Amino acid sequence: MSTAVLRAESVRKVFGSHVVLDDVDLEVPAHTVTVLIGASGSGKSTLLRCANLLETVDDGAIWLEDREITDPRENADRVRQRIGVVFQAYNLFPHLSVLENITLAPRRVHGVARREAEDRARALLDRLGLAGKADDYPDRLSGGQQQRVAIVRALATDPKLLLLDEITAALDPELVGEVLEVVRSLKEDGMTMVIATHEMGFAREVADQVCFLADGRVHERGTAAEIFGAPQEPRTQQFLRRITEAHRL
Amino acid sequence: MSSYVKSERQLARERYRRSRAIRSAGIAGTSSLIVVVALVVGIVSSPGWQRVHETFFSWKYAKEAFPSILEGLWLNVRLLFFCGLVILAFGLVLALMRSLRGPVFFPLRALATIYTDLFRGLPVIITLLLMVYGVPALRLSGVTNDPIYLGGAALVLTYSAYVAEVFRAGIESVHPSQRAAARSLGLSWRLTMRYVVLPQAVRRVVPPLLNDMVSLQKDTGLVSIAGAVDAVYAAQIYTGQTFNYTSYVVAGLVFVVLTIPMTRLTDWVTARMNRRQSQGGVV
Numbered sequence: 001m002s003t004a005v006l007r008a009e010s011v012r013k014v015f016g017s018h019v020v021l022d023d024v025d026l027e028v029p030a031h032t033v034t035v036l037i038g039a040s041g042s043g044k045s046t047l048l049r050c051a052n053l054l055e056t057v058d059d060g061a062i063w064l065e066d067r068e069i070t071d072p073r074e075n076a077d078r079v080r081q082r083i084g085v086v087f088q089a090y091n092l093f094p095h096l097s098v099l100e101n102i103t104l105a106p107r108r109v110h111g112v113a114r115r116e117a118e119d120r121a122r123a124l125l126d127r128l129g130l131a132g133k134a135d136d137y138p139d140r141l142s143g144g145q146q147q148r149v150a151i152v153r154a155l156a157t158d159p160k161l162l163l164l165d166e167i168t169a170a171l172d173p174e175l176v177g178e179v180l181e182v183v184r185s186l187k188e189d190g191m192t193m194v195i196a197t198h199e200m201g202f203a204r205e206v207a208d209q210v211c212f213l214a215d216g217r218v219h220e221r222g223t224a225a226e227i228f229g230a231p232q233e234p235r236t237q238q239f240l241r242r243i244t245e246a247h248r249l
Numbered sequence: 250m251s252s253y254v255k256s257e258r259q260l261a262r263e264r265y266r267r268s269r270a271i272r273s274a275g276i277a278g279t280s281s282l283i284v285v286v287a288l289v290v291g292i293v294s295s296p297g298w299q300r301v302h303e304t305f306f307s308w309k310y311a312k313e314a315f316p317s318i319l320e321g322l323w324l325n326v327r328l329l330f331f332c333g334l335v336i337l338a339f340g341l342v343l344a345l346m347r348s349l350r351g352p353v354f355f356p357l358r359a360l361a362t363i364y365t366d367l368f369r370g371l372p373v374i375i376t377l378l379l380m381v382y383g384v385p386a387l388r389l390s391g392v393t394n395d396p397i398y399l400g401g402a403a404l405v406l407t408y409s410a411y412v413a414e415v416f417r418a419g420i421e422s423v424h425p426s427q428r429a430a431a432r433s434l435g436l437s438w439r440l441t442m443r444y445v446v447l448p449q450a451v452r453r454v455v456p457p458l459l460n461d462m463v464s465l466q467k468d469t470g471l472v473s474i475a476g477a478v479d480a481v482y483a484a485q486i487y488t489g490q491t492f493n494y495t496s497y498v499v500a501g502l503v504f505v506v507l508t509i510p511m512t513r514l515t516d517w518v519t520a521r522m523n524r525r526q527s528q529g530g531v532v
Contacts, residue, residue: 059259072265
């Protein structure tokens with residue numbers, strides 16, 4: 001097996017008296033997709049936020065490739081420059097055009113020349129079916145288009161790892177497909193990704209590894225076939241049954 | 250969960266953070282000290298220092314002038330408190346008048362707009378002079394000639410125009426979707442304002458409002474042009490008697506000391522409100 005891009009060991013996160021992550025281990029090998037499933041509040045988002053150093057862990061450690069990023073000596077900006085994040089609510093900058101949203105980090109952080117950054121942004125937009133939208137402002141785009149722009153923005157700095165935090169949760173059902181299609185093509189390109197999602201069908205399809213979280217702990221992990229086909233833990237079975245029932249309604 | 254024991258790694262991390270905190274505090278302390286010492290040495294070693302020291306920083310005169318300045322300050326504080334309350338209330342009413350929708354309310358809207366345009370544009374000193382000299386000249390029966398009341402009224406006129414604009418900016422900064430959600434719940438315009446829009450708007454404008462209040466606090470001194478004795482005027486009287494300027498410095502310091510707790514209080518209140526609402530995180 002190739003070396004892990006992201007590795008978490010005994011990660012603990014506490015908000016006040018509430019333990020959000022309790023002794024969580026995770027290993028994400030290069031060019032694989034790890035899907036985090038679990039109810040809202042199970043700690044999926046917090047785990048992603050810890051990996052991107054938006055939250056400081058209260059114990060345990062996280063490595064990005066061979067560096068321990070939770071080391072307080074580590075420069076958080078440097079770490080974040082190597083990780084792409086896509087948020088549930090898109091979080092595009094409303095005062096910048098699509099092209100400016102995408103080229104902001106390459107130009108200001110990575111020092112890429114304007115022409116080069118824009119060419120690359122346009123190529124990515126083109127690939128994701130957003131060719132005509134470069135000069136539009138985010139608020140004029142549909143949710144699906146905004147989320148695809150957010151993905152382009154995350155990809156524009158060539159990250160080692162992409163964190164996707166329930167990126168379809170705010171979308172209309174008919175727009176979910178176009179966003180997931182993008183994620184599929186990223187998987188084909190060999191992008192290493194950690195995805196928190198409620199889309200079980202999609203999880204089953206793209207995941208190399210599935211982790212089921214509940215109450216801040218990883219209750220079960222395995223391949224998509226193992227978790228969805230024959231879950232072992234009662235908590236996992238219960239969760240998957242509820243999801244299936246909800247979809248039948 | 251109760252069995253959780255901190256790992257060696259976490260303990261080491263916390264030790265490192267603590268040592269970093271101590272180091273930063275040390276650096277901050279040392280650099281501040283250097284700057285202060287450099288400033289003090291620079292000023293004290295200047296050729297005119299001896300003379301400046303006597304006329305501006307004389308301990309003897311400071312002690313002598315202090316009681317009368319403090320007495321004058323009481324007027325500033327009272328003016329600040331009462332004018333401040335009236336200004337906040339009146340400013341809010343003006344802002345609400347300006348944010349009324351619909352053709353029926355056009356006269357109210359227009360009135361509020363004209364008012365803010367006029368009194369925000371008029372220099373406060375002119376409003377004040379018109380009030381304290383103009384109103385008594387009308388010889389209206391039952392209207393006070395007291396410069397403190399008339400001066401206070403002038404401050405209210407000017408500052409409520411400023412404050413109204415601050416409130417209006419706050420009201421307009423609340424996203425329209427909030428209004429839509431509230432109205433969809435069946436809340437009237439009034440209830441929407443009261444329970445949804447204003448609570449969010451007011452929080453956002455606390456810092457600029459404080460700015461206006463600090464500015465008001467200093468402008469309360471302007472009532473002295475009509476003869477009311479406030480802290481600045483008391484200092485001026487004292488200087489007139491002794492030809493020593495220390496009393497001005499004392500009056501200035503007293504004003505500074507008065508604003509600092511106010512600033513810290515609002516900082517604390519805003520920080521607490523933000524903590525309660527936001528997602529948190531380290532960025």
